[in-house]
Amino acid sequence: GNSVTQMEGPVTLSEEAFLTINCTYTATGYPSLFWYVQYPGEGLQLLLKATKADDKGSNKGFEATYRKETTSFHLEKGSVQVSDSAVYFCAPVNCPTGNQFYFGTGTSLTVIP
């Protein structure tokens, strides 16, 4: 089964609103944690990552902190733009079952002007 629990979507926000997409994972040991983004009609691309506890990944105004104590990697952005409309996927890697990336259904975000 999946080793990640991600916030259900779809999420609709107004431009400049604050964004949080929750992600918790199940793992033994220390997985690497990734957020991927999929824009309409495209493949997934890496948004940010963190490889050890307390690391903060950041890119394009998005941030996520590797929280080992809560097994979480929540994605945040202080002010979203219309161009951020996409599907966001949280993925832990190096979970007990191997090097697979489990993505699930993702969280769809729509930002309206």
Next chain:
Amino acid sequence: DAGVIQSPRHEVTEMGQEVTLRCKPISGHDYLFWYRQTMMRGLELLIYFNNNVPIDDSGMPEDRFSAKMPNASFSTLKIQPSEPRDSAVYFCASSFAWGTEAFFGQGTRLTVV
């Protein structure tokens, strides 16, 4: 490097026909993944290879699906016979090493009528 290359980008076929999807990973990457994406089930991992060897094929839905990686620069996903419920976007991805970023291709949109 041109990134992960998938072909064809779109495929429309009739039920019962054989379909072959192709993938060229990024040169030097040891891991190759095949995913299927649908609205209902999200992004599902079908199979992944390490150094051309299939490691985990537990996500392959049925015996109608098969995947091969005859060399480090080429992989195929075959569906024989195809069925309408196989209609989805199929993604190939590759990564350099255990726990590192996966790079995705643009996907193949398969429609079985």
